[in-house]
Amino acid sequence: MRKYAAMGLTAVLAAASFPAAVLADEADVKSVRIGAPYDPVTMDYAELNVDPATYIDTLISDTLIRSKQGEYIGGAAESWETSEDGKTWTFKLKEGLTYSDGETPITSEDFVYAAKRLMDPEAGHYNAESGYILENGEEYYAGECEWDEVGIKAVDDLTIEYTFKNPQYESTFTSTSLFAPLEESFVDSLGTEYGSSADKILTNGPFIVSDWVSDSTMTLVKNENYWDADSINMDEMDFKFNVTGDTGVDMMLADELDFVPTGSAMQQQTLTDAGFESSKYxxxxxxxxxxxxxxxxxxxxxxxxxxxxxxxxxxxxxxxxxxxxxxxxxxxxxxxxxxxxxxxxxxxxxxxxxxxxxxxxxxxxxxxxxxxxxxxxxxxxxxxxxxxxxxxxxxxxxxxxxxxxxxxxxxxxxxxxxxxxxxxxxxxxxxxxxxxxxxxxxxxxxxxxxxxxxxxxxxxxxxxxxxxxxxxxxxxxxxxxxxxxxxxxxxxxxxxxxxxxxxxxxxxxxxxGGFQYKSGYTGFYNTVETDFTYLDFAE
Missing domain, CATH: 3.10.105.10 (Dipeptide-binding Protein; Domain 3)
Structure with missing residues (x-):
């Protein structure tokens, strides 16, 4: 954990066009420094294709269902029902949800728009195939049917229904590319530039991208407008890119990082001998x-x-x-x-x-x-x-x-x-x-x-x-x-x-895969990647 002057941090956040209330008047800031092998390049859900992006998007987006320490809980969804055959799922969204600006409301139409944009045949998005699980999803992408035949519809402002080719389960709806909302006017105004820099991202998750230096660093700050902000422990997450092999070991030993991706057996042993913990998956x-x-x-x-x-x-x-x-x-x-x-x-x-x-x-x-x-x-x-x-x-x-x-x-x-x-x-x-x-x-x-x-x-x-x-x-x-x-x-x-x-x-x-890290950190969870959403640091 590092300490920051409240005045300096507030000035940085204000310059990044984020609400001044974020971290204002805080003398102590809970912060973590995490190494990553390379820059995500884009945080556009439709185009995510590298490891750092997959765990960073979990931090900045909120899908219909979240995994909290292995337990599935409502994210943007307040409740949901499923048909007996598991193919039709109906979600009721939480009331009063907004994007990270604290003003723009989130409705069921935002989820429909995000899915339609993802599966736009003319756009050719990297993750378009994730929509094939929807009824007629593959057919729509192939130009064989119209969008209104695809298994997704907004019933009303707070209700959305999905129909799938095959039965689905709670884990399905933690997928960012298909089940996170996007604000249509904001995204359309940026076109292919959406997700390419900190000022070209509007999301609804626990954290906000406050600063992004291409191929170098990315800083996330807590989203005080997040519906479950009280459960989010870290105020800031600093990602440092191009951290691989011996570089990561040296940065850990020099106290420049708190988490580093797991390296070779020799590199792991060096950090273990130096007293660092390991988390493997x-x-x-x-x-x-x-x-x-x-x-x-x-x-x-x-x-x-x-x-x-x-x-x-x-x-x-x-x-x-x-x-x-x-x-x-x-x-x-x-x-x-x-x-x-x-x-x-x-x-x-x-x-x-x-x-x-x-x-x-x-x-x-x-x-x-x-x-x-x-x-x-x-x-x-x-x-x-x-x-x-x-x-x-x-x-x-x-x-x-x-x-x-x-x-x-x-x-x-x-x-x-x-x-x-x-x-x-x-x-x-x-x-x-x-x-x-x-x-x-x-x-x-x-x-x-x-x-x-x-x-x-x-x-x-x-x-x-x-x-x-x-x-x-x-x-x-x-x-x-x-x-x-x-x-x-x-x-x-x-x-x-x-x-x-x-x-x-x-x-x-x-x-x-996994990370080696300083003792005292808790709350992160491993499945096929690491979820840092509920990370905490015990004094």
């Missing part, structure tokens, strides 16, 4: 993606065989990879990561399971390989050479070199590494021009059904995965149509078991 999967159709007909014959894929999986020592070349990861032994939510706790506690061993099982790998060769009518010397595609970074190449050695040593399988620029790598992956592709997938809420796992359905069949299976489709469709979160998790588990039993993807590790 899982951000994504690190995968060796499989092209089930193969780069060539010859490789596709083998990659389309489940026993061959299992042989490859069991031959890879994930524990060794994470100890040597994937040091920011935990070795994965199933699809679902340790920090992913279940119904009341974590998913892996509620649904215990091991999809494959974290360390190599060479004997089992050879058994699966022999079974595959019998099924295919092939001999070991007929196994083709497979291509391992990756980004041209040394880190990616090192991971694939280690995998290459394991497959050669444990199964006698030959591979080549094809490292490419990011553009070429993505192009090759999307067109199916690879056998194995080293990449990642972000974790999603409430689970991977809405994104990662949908890519394996026949409806989404593409050259990227090259996979189609009627049994998988049936399990997936049942899970995505689950009317309750309890049903969703149980059905999701069935999808996970099929995914692992048939080795649809080689998940190597769960990538760790």
């Amino acid at each position: 899982t951000t994504s999967y690190r995968c060796l993606n499989i092209n089930h159709a193969g780069k060539t007909e010859e490789t596709g014959l083998f990659l389309g065989n489940a026993n061959f894929r299992k042989a490859v999986s069991y031959a890879i020592d994930r524990t060794a990879l994470c100890a040597s070349v994937m040091t920011s990861d935990e070795p994965a032994n199933r699809l679902t990561a340790p920090s992913e939510a279940g119904v009341n706790g974590t998913f892996d506690e509620e649904f215990e399971y091991e999809g494959w061993p974290a360390s190599a099982d060479v004997e089992k790998a050879q058994e699966y390989l022999n079974a595959a060769l019998d099924e295919l009518g092939k001999t070991a010397d007929e196994i083709p050479t497979f291509e391992l595609l990756c980004y041209e970074s040394q880190g990616s190449i090192d991971v694939l070199a280690a995998v290459q050695d394991m497959l050669k040593k444990n199964l006698g399988i030959e591979t080549t590494i094809n490292s490419q620029t990011i553009q070429v790598m993505v192009s090759n992956a999307m067109s199916g021009d690879y056998d194995f592709w080293y990449g990642g997938n972000s974790l999603e809420i409430p689970d991977a059904l809405t994104g990662f796992l949908s890519g394996y359905t026949s409806a989404m069949q593409s050259a990227l995965r090259g996979y189609s299976n009627e049994e998988y489709d049936k399990l997936y469709d049942e899970a995505i149509a689950s009317p309750t979160i309890e049903d969703r998790k149980a059905n999701y588990f069935e999808v996970e078991k099929f995914f692992c039993d048939n080795t649809l993807n080689l998940i190597l590790g769960w990538t760790d």
Whole structure:
């Protein structure tokens, strides 16, 4: 916590055109300094696409429902009702809500406008696909129907109704891009400039962007007009950008930061030895993606065989990879990561399971390989050479070199590494021009059904995965149509078991994220990112 002169801080806020009442006459200001790897570039909900933006937008926006220490509470919504099938949700907004200027009222039409702007086919917004969950959302974006056919409508000034393709849950409505309001006249007056600087943002959340120096810093101050301002403990949050690796360690040791993103194992140990605390969560999967159709007909014959894929999986020592070349990861032994939510706790506690061993099982790998060769009518010397595609970074190449050695040593399988620029790598992956592709997938809420796992359905069949299976489709469709979160998790588990039993993807590790921080901070909460909304500091 740092101390500021009330006069100086008030002058800064006044210059930024914010109400003088914010932090005025305060002798002590609760403030925190948080490091971030890069500048968000924009705080336009429709365009958010980098990590700092995703947790900063939680601070400056209020969606219909908020997560408060893992409990779902009303944000802009006072109450809500859902249909028996979970597809129609009706929200009643709190009365008297305003944007951060304390004057402009928030109505249900603001939520409709925000969704329509997000899904404008001509705008091509980065997050437009998030609206596909609405009834006729995808059809509208494709130009196949009119806006009034999309599943969203303002019933009256304080009532809004959503209709979805599939059942939804409270976690859905914490999404900023689709369920936060925007003031139409303000946003339209700025056009594509909206969200690009502190004076071009008008939001409704717990904090306000008071100052933003591009590619350097961003300062948030408490929004005294927020409906739950009494629960917000911090007066100011200072984000410092371009903080990575040793730079972050040095800034923590020099007392220039209070929170720094988790670094390498060595960097973590340096800060731990210096007395800093750690908060860890899982951000994504690190995968060796499989092209089930193969780069060539010859490789596709083998990659389309489940026993061959299992042989490859069991031959890879994930524990060794994470100890040597994937040091920011935990070795994965199933699809679902340790920090992913279940119904009341974590998913892996509620649904215990091991999809494959974290360390190599060479004997089992050879058994699966022999079974595959019998099924295919092939001999070991007929196994083709497979291509391992990756980004041209040394880190990616090192991971694939280690995998290459394991497959050669444990199964006698030959591979080549094809490292490419990011553009070429993505192009090759999307067109199916690879056998194995080293990449990642972000974790999603409430689970991977809405994104990662949908890519394996026949409806989404593409050259990227090259996979189609009627049994998988049936399990997936049942899970995505689950009317309750309890049903969703149980059905999701069935999808996970099929995914692992048939080795649809080689998940190597769960990538760790999180922060190291000074002792005394409480109130922040981790899911697939960190929520600093209720951060506090105990003297």
